[in-house]
Amino acid sequence: MRASTLACVDPELFEHHLASAHGRGRAPEGGATGVAGTRLCGDVVRLTLALDPSGQRVAEVGWEAEACGATLAACSAVSELVADAPLLDVARIGAHQVADALGGLSAGxxxxxxxxADALARALGTAARAAAALPPPAAPPPHRTLVAMSGGVDSAVAALLAARESGDVVAVTLELWADEQNDGERSCCSAQAVRFARALAHRMGLPHLTLDLREEFSAGVVTPFLDDHAAGLTPNPCVRCNGHVRLDAMLELADRLGAATLATGHYARVEPAEPVEPAAAPAEHAAAPAEHGPLLRAAADAWKDQTYMLAALAPASLARLRFPLGDLTKPQVRALAAEAELPVASKAESQDLCFLAGTSRSEFLARHAGIAQRPGEVVDAAGDVIGAHTGHHGFTVGQRRGLGVAAEEPLYVLRTDPASNRVVAGTRAQLATTSVPVRGARLHRDGARVDRVKLRYRAKPLPARVVGAPAAGTHRRLEIALEEPVDGAAPGQLACLMDGDVVIGWATIDRPAATAPAQ
Structure with missing residues (x-):
């Protein structure tokens, strides 16, 4: 190795680690492994560590690598650095600490x-997730808070405010998706985003853990997204992710770390629990408990409000969630970040679904599900052909753009038929409806309390009621009656059931019975 590449390195320390290769070839029994790099880039590191029986310290570490000398030396340095160290001390180690352990590294x-550092973070996150619950520290603070950090300004300020309140904060970032066709810089869940979030947490003085949930995310979010498109539905993957993947995993980690609460950068608030008299529910419905837990409440900033995306959260989860930004506006959040000199104060927001960053929806569907262009007919409500399209999966109920049909008045998508690959188009009057069927409903309070419904993320809540005023509990199918017609409700989207600005239930919008495809 040329001396010029080691200009910033302590030569003796570097040679020591290169020669001793501390930990190389070890495979701690029952350990958790983190892998970083690919053979395409030339370097691959597999680092395995095992925690002691208490789950509080690193008991043993080992590694294997196909890599350059600098990477081999860094593996050895990390092995010495983390041996017998407390878990949360290891969670403070990032790339700069690894370089310091070698006496410095040149930019090259x-x-x-x-x-x-990536391999260490993945191994540590897996170990922490699998370990038994950690006992509280010898002198515990009032409570420990786990904070979800994505690397954006919202989660950074949430961490800042949580740290000011509790003083004992651990940051966690989820790695959810890896796709060479994605733009890692724009995705909030890529390996690049995780690395940035880790560096930001360390800059803020916080220990940081990485959870690799790529398998769970693929199975629980991406696969249903692909299946729904193939079935002619309009999926909402963010609702699935928040309700069934991300927050569940982080709450589980919070338990293992002894954290009483989980804070996130979502714009939402929590309505405290209230005692509710038990309701006599029909036998086919799940019985309602005597007391219900807390509920979601809309954020102070109506434009940033994210309760729609969080509506599927169970009250038991909400009881432990904290939303530090719930009473703030976006400009106020940016001002707090600037005041704290956080480098993300002016960082642009991501507008894409995280797994679509840098690629189009049609490209993604073709690449991951084989759903390619498939010419079909655009027909009117009577079934007469009025145009052509390149695939029903590219359309959603209420869509106007992209139909490519000339008419005396604007036409909208009334419905799609995946079996025949037809798109049915009609006028705005034909699109309008005052009845919305839903399936898989979950009511946390009696249905009689529902006085409005939100049918899309950016849509305003509409005055509405649940037909039949059903009891709290789960219901296979319900009907939502609107006071005024709405321009279509897209099957597959979430119906957020509200009492004022409080979310008391949710369901998935269904196809009207007359238009549902044969099963």
Whole structure:
């Protein structure tokens, strides 16, 4: 290795680690492994560590690598650095700490520290997730808070406010998706985003853990997204992710870390629990408990409000969630970040679904589900052909753009038929409806309390009621009656059931019975 590449390195320390290769070849029994790099880029690191029986310290570490000398030396340095160290001390180690353990690395070799830090973070997150619940510290603070950090300004300020309140904060970032066709810089769940979030947490003085949920995310979010498109539905993957993947995993980690609460950067608030008299529900419905837990409440900033995306959360989860930004506006959040000199104060917001960043929906469907262009007919409500399209999966109820049909008045998508690959179009009057069928409903309070419904993320809540005023509990199918007609409700989207600005239930919008495809 040329001396010029080691200009910032302590030569003796570097040679020591290169020669001793501390931990190389070890495979701690029952350990958790983190892998970073690919053979395409030339370096691959597999680092395995095992925690002691208490789950509080690293008991043993080992590694294997196919890599350059700088990466091999960095692996050895990390092995010495983390041996017998407390778990949350190890969670403070990032690329700069790895480089420091070698006496410094030149800019051209700093990638070695980043690679080893990535492998360490993945191994540590897996170990922490699998370990038994950690006992509280000897002198516990009032409570420990786990904070979800994505690397954006909202989650950074949430962490800042949580740290000011509790003083004992642990940051966690989820790695959810990896796709060479994605733009990792724009995705909030890519390996690049995780690395940035970790560096930001360390800059803020917080220990940071990474949870690799790529398998769970693929099975629980991406696969249903693909299936719904194939079935002619309009899925809402963010609702699935928040309600069934991300927050569940982080609450589980909070338990293992002894954290009483989980804070996120969502714009939402929590309505405290209230005692409710038990309701006599019909036998086919789940019985309602005597007391219901807390409920979601809309954020103070109506434009940023994210309760729609969080509506599927159970009250038991909400009881432990904190939303520090719920009473703030976006400009106020940016001002707090600037005041704290956080580098994300002016960072742009991501507008894409995280797994679509840098690619189009049609490209993604073709690549991951084989749903390619498939010419079909555009027909009117009577079934007469009025145009052509390139695939029913590219359309959703209420859509106007992209139909490519000339008419005396604007036409909208009334429905799609995946079996015949037809798109049915009609006028706005034909699209309008005052009845919305829903399935898989979950009411946390009696249905009689529902006085409005939100049918899309950015839509305003509409005055409405649940037909039949059903009891709290689960219901296979319900009907939502609107006071005024709405321009279509897209099957597959969430119906957020509200009492004022409080979310008391949710369901999935269904196809009207007359238009549902044969099963």
């Amino acid at each position: 070799k700093f990638h070695a520290a980043e690679l080893v």
